Amino acid sequence: MSHRSLHFAEFAEKCKELGVELVTGKEKAISQKLISQVQRSEFVIFAALPPAISNRFFVLYGNKCREANKTNLSTIASAQTCITYSTDLIAGSGSAVIVTNTLEERQATSLPPELIVFCRNPKVHHNVSDFLAAGRARLSPGSTLTIVSGPSRTADIEQMLIKGVHGPKTVSVYVEEGAEN
């Protein structure tokens, strides 16, 4: 097995532990999966998703999706699902790296109860240190980089683990493989 696939296997293992739904597949399958999610959800917000991907949803489902940067806080707060984008995964902690460049994108990836992270040929790093050492974390003014490892959770009540506090209750990662970049 190559390094990458080794790391990916570890990532998948970690996702299972964290209760993160992981779907991998070719372009068609993943796009089908995304479509079915948009169909199912009451309202979807896109945050930091490449326009080429989000645009085709607006054509079909324009009445129940919005782009975070083109709407307001109360619309974002009422959404059921957020679909966002990631280029880097971290195997050891089952995390996706999400970069947001506006306050609205940060709100959109925080408020809705469901978070779907879409990735196209992501880079899979072994751990956080490797990721930070790879120089792919551009910490430039105005942008926020978040390493998300599963659904938000708390252990504050009698040390019982409960999912879905202030952030998403469910996190899914859809990895599209083998596509041309």
Added chain:
Amino acid sequence: MVALLRSHHVRRIVKSKSMTTEEIGLDDYLERDGFEIVSTDLGERAIQLAGDKPAHIVAPAIHFTREDFARLFREKEGAQVSSDPEEITKVARTLLRAKFLRAEAAISGANLLIAETGTVVLVTNEGNGRLGPSIPGLYISVAGVEKIVRNTSDASSILELLARSATGQSLTVYTTFTTPPQVGADGHRQEFYLILIDNGRLSATKDFLAPALKCIRCGACLNTCPTFNCLGGHVFGDIYTGPMGILWTSITQGVDRANEFSDLCISCGLCSSVCPTEIPLAEIISDVKSRGMNHRGRRISEKLLTSVEKLDRATCLSPPLWNKLSSSSLASPVMPILGLDRRRRAPGVAHPLKFLDNLGTPDTTLIYFSDVFARYHNPAIAIHAKRVSNELGHNLYFPTSQVEAGMPYLSYGMVQSARRIAKKNIGLLWEYVNLGYRVVVTEPTALYILREVYPRISPSKEADAIASNSCSLGSLVLEAVDSGKCKLDKPSIGAKVFYHSPCHARAVEKTPYSQLLKLSGYAVTESDVTCCGMGGTFGYKKGALGYDLSMVVGKELFEQLKSFGEGIVTTDSSVCSIQMSDGAQKTSVHPLQLLKVMR
């Protein structure tokens, strides 16, 4: 801060967990000035509604039950909620969501500040630290100066440590790197202020507290501390609680304030052994205590307990006389006058150990470092150590000019005296180690001292060499068994044994005795309590901060001993054995007494 908030016409503020704002009493201050400041961390919110203070730096509301949570949200927020944790969390999400959406300012702490890029790093599980600063027009981060690191690579090593130790999971849910100013989609800028707090930190860089500045607030030392686990943060600490609380109270409020609760540390050493940033907590705590000692002078009990060896030497002159005296009804009224608890008996003494085997070559002879118990009180331990060594094919040589290991001096903060003793023992043991001899111990505290304490209080290459050439006799046996050089006899197959592993043993090595007993064919029940409560000589002191506390800490062990029923009780620590006898009326033996090695 008030001026800043006023100039931005702020009234409602959301705050995510930050010990630094606790430290400076920000909430009370802002509330007095008419601001609404809402803690958004679930546990902290409950604390806030109750008008209480956090009991633990990582789990602030650890002392609340689910019913407490539900009652608070019902009574203070008018919510309809049962005591089901899922439901409480859901209700809290809804209630706090409303606060997030209309806040005019967000305040957070910072786990790290990256100098190179001007980035605030925040680690949270609940997502409040990520959500809070994404909404209002003003974001203020309040952090101690020690949180500043140079660059992302310095940050990443700290993040790995933090995640692993705090909750055992490999990474916290959200690690957010915010590089202000953040902007809205329409181009408006969120205003950002960073408030750096000194409050004693910079002057601490120049004194004995400096290592404490490496603290990443992971909470591991709190979770492992036996007395903290019994008493909780309201007794053991102030704003900062538990072992790290002694250090951080010293930094932020001075050693005098810290010494109001430093007595609760019973010097077991476990905190130092779990700290991911390798802060020598137990030693620094000793220093804190010693500074308090200079102010108040030593208590009579402390004088007595640190003179154990001198006393032992005197009483050993006539063991029968002393044993009669100490167990007679005359002794118990005397104990309190000496500051000792009348419910303890002074341990009996025997004729002191003078001689074991001859000194052979380094290949054939082990050097025995006995500490006081095996030497003056229970030479049976030394005799069995000799037998087991002989069975392994070694002589056990006892250099008589060795002195006590010196733990009580450290427990009571008498670092100078501990150092004097360290120098004596190092000087003596080095003569052997330098020639290639290995040092063995039977008392876990003695090993803890050789390995962890001497190299710190009397740093030298000699101390380091002794540290790396010392081990418990049990681990030598296990090594020989593992390499197939010898076997363990099965003396009485199936015999029931209860083994308690002492805290000082766990602070330095994985205890070999539980495995050795199992390999010998005993049916071993192992206690899973972290500490028996005796804390060296701590449990001899009278009253609440001594005997009583030691019995509270020991309660769980006593219960386990009772439910164990008939069988052999064993522990390698002399003080644990005294505690088990006083607290549960069980006589115990050293595990070496139960082993028989065959070549």
